[in-house]
Amino acid sequence: xxxxxxxxxxxxxxxxxxxxxxxxxxxxxxxxxxxxxxxxxxxxxxxxxxxxxxxxxxxxxxxxxxxxxxxxxxxxxxxxxxxxxxxxxxxxxxxxxxxxxxxxxxxxxxxxxxxxxxxxxxxxxxxxxxxxxxxxxxxxxxxxxxxxxxxxxxxxxxxxxxxxxxxxxxxxxxxxxxxxxxxxxxxxxxxxxxxxxxxxxxxxxxxxxxxxxxxxxxxxxxxxxxxxxxxxxxxxxxxxxxxxxxxxxxxxxxxxxxxxxxxxxxxxxxxxxxxxxxxxxxxxxxx
Amino acid sequence: xxxxxxxxxxxxxxxxxxxxxxxxxxxxxxxxxxxxxxxxxxxxxxxxxxxxxxxxxxxxxxxxxxxxxxxxxxxxxxxxxxxxxxxxxxxxxxxxxxxxxxxxxxxxxxxxxxxxxxxxxxxxxxxxxxxxxxxxxxxxxxxxxxxxxxxxxxxxxxxxxxxxxxxxxxxxxxxxxxxxxxxxxxxxxxxxxxxxxxxxxxxxxxxxxxxxxxxxxxxxxxxxxxxxxxxxxxxxxxxxxxxxxxxxxxxxxxxxxxxxxxxxxxxxxxxxxxxxxxxxxxxxxxxxxxxxxxxxxxxxxxxxxxxxxxxxxxxxxxxxxxxxxxxxxxxxxxxxxxxxxxxxxxxxxxxxxxxxxxxxxxxxxxxxxxxxxxxxxxxxxxxxxxxxxxxxxxxxxxxxx
Numbered sequence: 297x298x299x300x301x302x303x304x305x306x307x308x309x310x311x312x313x314x315x316x317x318x319x320x321x322x323x324x325x326x327x328x329x330x331x332x333x334x335x336x337x338x339x340x341x342x343x344x345x346x347x348x349x350x351x352x353x354x355x356x357x358x359x360x361x362x363x364x365x366x367x368x369x370x371x372x373x374x375x376x377x378x379x380x381x382x383x384x385x386x387x388x389x390x391x392x393x394x395x396x397x398x399x400x401x402x403x404x405x406x407x408x409x410x411x412x413x414x415x416x417x418x419x420x421x422x423x424x425x426x427x428x429x430x431x432x433x434x435x436x437x438x439x440x441x442x443x444x445x446x447x448x449x450x451x452x453x454x455x456x457x458x459x460x461x462x463x464x465x466x467x468x469x470x471x472x473x474x475x476x477x478x479x480x481x482x483x484x485x486x487x488x489x490x491x492x493x494x495x496x497x498x499x500x501x502x503x504x505x506x507x508x509x510x511x512x513x514x515x516x517x518x519x520x521x522x523x524x525x526x527x528x529x530x531x532x533x534x535x536x537x538x539x540x541x542x543x544x545x546x547x548x549x550x551x552x553x554x555x556x557x558x559x560x561x562x563x564x565x566x567x568x569x570x571x572x573x574x575x576x577x578x579x580x581x582x583x
Numbered sequence: 584x585x586x587x588x589x590x591x592x593x594x595x596x597x598x599x600x601x602x603x604x605x606x607x608x609x610x611x612x613x614x615x616x617x618x619x620x621x622x623x624x625x626x627x628x629x630x631x632x633x634x635x636x637x638x639x640x641x642x643x644x645x646x647x648x649x650x651x652x653x654x655x656x657x658x659x660x661x662x663x664x665x666x667x668x669x670x671x672x673x674x675x676x677x678x679x680x681x682x683x684x685x686x687x688x689x690x691x692x693x694x695x696x697x698x699x700x701x702x703x704x705x706x707x708x709x710x711x712x713x714x715x716x717x718x719x720x721x722x723x724x725x726x727x728x729x730x731x732x733x734x735x736x737x738x739x740x741x742x743x744x745x746x747x748x749x750x751x752x753x754x755x756x757x758x759x760x761x762x763x764x765x766x767x768x769x770x771x772x773x774x775x776x777x778x779x780x781x782x783x784x785x786x787x788x789x790x791x792x793x794x795x796x797x798x799x800x801x802x803x804x805x806x807x808x809x810x811x812x813x814x815x816x817x818x819x820x821x822x823x824x825x826x827x828x829x830x831x832x833x834x835x836x837x838x839x840x841x842x843x844x845x846x847x848x849x850x851x852x853x854x855x856x857x858x859x860x861x862x863x864x865x866x867x868x869x870x871x872x873x874x875x876x877x878x879x880x881x882x883x884x885x886x887x888x889x890x891x892x893x894x895x896x897x898x899x900x901x902x903x904x905x906x907x908x909x910x911x912x913x914x915x916x917x918x919x920x921x922x923x924x925x926x927x928x929x930x931x932x933x934x935x936x937x938x939x940x941x942x943x944x945x946x947x948x949x950x951x952x953x954x955x956x957x958x959x960x961x962x963x964x965x966x967x968x969x970x971x972x973x974x975x976x977x978x979x980x981x982x983x984x
Contacts, residue, residue, distance in 0.1 A: 359920070361914045361915075361916060361921065362916065362920045362921060363920065363921060363922060363923060388949070388950075388951060389949075391912070416951065476799075478952065478955050478957070479955070480687075480794075480795075480799045480955060481686075481687055481955070481957070481958050482952050482955045482956050482957030482958055482960070483957060483958070514950030514951075514953050515950075515953075516800060516953050516954060516955070517799070517800075517953075517955060538800065540800075540950075540953055540954070542874070542922070542923070543923050544837070544838060544839065545802060545817070545838035545839050546837075546838050547800045547838075572836065
């Protein structure tokens with residue numbers, strides 16, 4: 297590496313990422329005229345662009361907009377959803393402010409991240425600190441996530457809606473979908489939305505478990521969800537989800553058996569990956 | 584056989600002849616319908632003549648040496664034609680006025696809408712067929728031009744990955760926007776004064792149809808792969824730019840299958856042929872979804888493009904404009920560092936053949952809906968993206984090379 301590049305890199309590491317953006321999710325239209333993002337400092341960008349060389353496994357200070365930090369940060373979203381998600385509470389990764397990666401001798405790689413997390417339904421945002429650990433080795437262990445400095449967003453209360461839904465479907469009603477959630481046009485019946493969210497929460501367990509530094513998962517679509525008999529005061533569901541993995545661009549399909557109650561949250565009982573379906577099999581079931 | 588009226592034009596030579604014609608007009612038994620009355624020798628006299636009286640009238644005119652010609656040989660045919668045209672126009676008008684830009688449309692609807700756009704803006708828009716897809720569907724490019732010959736041009740392709748529906752939908756809205764704003768928007772006027780815009784709204788028509796009829800998540804082309812049950816090639820791993828390198832698969836069943844060779848896919852080859860034979864493109868923009876990114880080359884390597892600093896600066900300014908509308912945030916960078924290393928991509932190819940201002944958009948959202956973005960986000964997405972596109976076009980226009 298040339299001397300000039302080395303100097304630029306050092307300068308870069310000393311500049312903290314100060315992009316102070318008031319971000320508004322695309323699903324909410326801002327009515328606040330002052331909510332415009334501030335432009336990033338030109339100088340930093342140019343230096344960053346010049347020094348934008350990624351190692352195979354980025355170590356040290358990470359560019360928060362590049363994929364290594366972004367992929368690690370996504371796991372925090374999956375973790376929060378699995379642990380705290382509900383039909384009325386769903387988390388999204390808003391932004392990565394800074395990141396750092398290091399090798400942990402003989403066991404894996406650890407990321408330290410400063411991120412902003414967004415609770416989608418209440419539209420609240422909070423900054424969090426997180427640690428994501430990707431274990432190495434042949435055993436295929438799940439990544440580990442720890443979150444701190446994020447209490448407010450986790451204390452958000454959706455208890456009354458959750459209770460109402462829980463009571464309704466414990467006794468009176470049963471859900472069994474005929475349409476995919478959402479449908480091909482992005483449309484979802486409002487009555488089904490809580491079950492779409494529940495399926496995302498349950499899928500987050502899978503997405504968390506399956507993630508590596510070389511993947512980025514989202515839920516593409518819920519093929520169906522069926523409510524089974526309530527067990528131990530837990531609503532019980534069987535669902536079929538389509539995930540989207542960004543790096544391979546594949547659509548892995550999974551079946552999940554899970555329970556939910558306001559008190560216990562989502563607990564996944566059983567998961568099964570479905571084989572890659574080729575067109576001649578798909579032809580029988582147009583969507 | 585049909586007996587239809589004729590319309591004849593009579594060329595009266597003298598006042599006397601005018602008087603004769605006036606007498607004819609007054610005699611009801613002739614049943615003549617004068618469209619232009621006999622007034623003076625300076626003006627033609629047009630008469631609709633019932634078929635049954637045609638022979639007699641012509642004989643009369645000949646006998647008095649009054650010249651005439653047949654203007655309309657068959658009035659009924661003309662009336663039928665006109666009625667059909669009116670009906671068509673009504674439907675077209677209806678379509679253009681009421682076309683729902685905030686909805687996802689099947690291929691046939693997009694194609695027929697293209698024709699209405701051309702009809703409505705004949706001085707600006709033409710439709711070119713640049714070739715056919717594997718399943719023999721036409722691939723149509725809308726060319727926006729105010730004249731000239733082979734002007735420097737801007738290329739846009741949308742929907743090369745068929746499941747990314749907001750991309751094609753954005754193309755439709757954008758084409759309409761260019762056509763409706765081209766004589767009022769100052770920067771658009773400036774760009775179109777010296778440059779052309781070429782827009783391929785559905786770069787993968789077979790995949791698009793398949794995503795409507797069979798599999799909403801279909802990404803690739805629909806060409807068969809010999810020796811495999813799996814269909815299709817990833818058209819954005821099939822370009823001759825680092826072809827066969829990392830980030831593309833040799834497995835036909837993979838979503839990123841690169842194909843048997845570079846440009847093996849006819850959909851890709853059609854674009855390559857157009858760009859090469861035109862020879863004067865200055866910008867090449869591929870539009871995808873989702874992730875909210877504006878990227879520039881390279882994907883096939885993580886080394887910086889020679890023009891990285893400039894492309895980055897243009898990209899950031901474009902994204903600033905985009906974000907200003909609704910606050911939607913985008914990241915800017917080269918493909919390899921922002922999203923992943925991927926070989927055989929379109930904008931790497933375009934950049935390496937000398938089209939400096941090569942960009943790739945990944946539109947809304949960031950994963951909540953992903954490919955199935957609700958239709959009510961089409962217009963907001965297209966509107967904010969338009970600001971970024973305009974910035975790029977203005978910049979390209981202001982920086983000729």
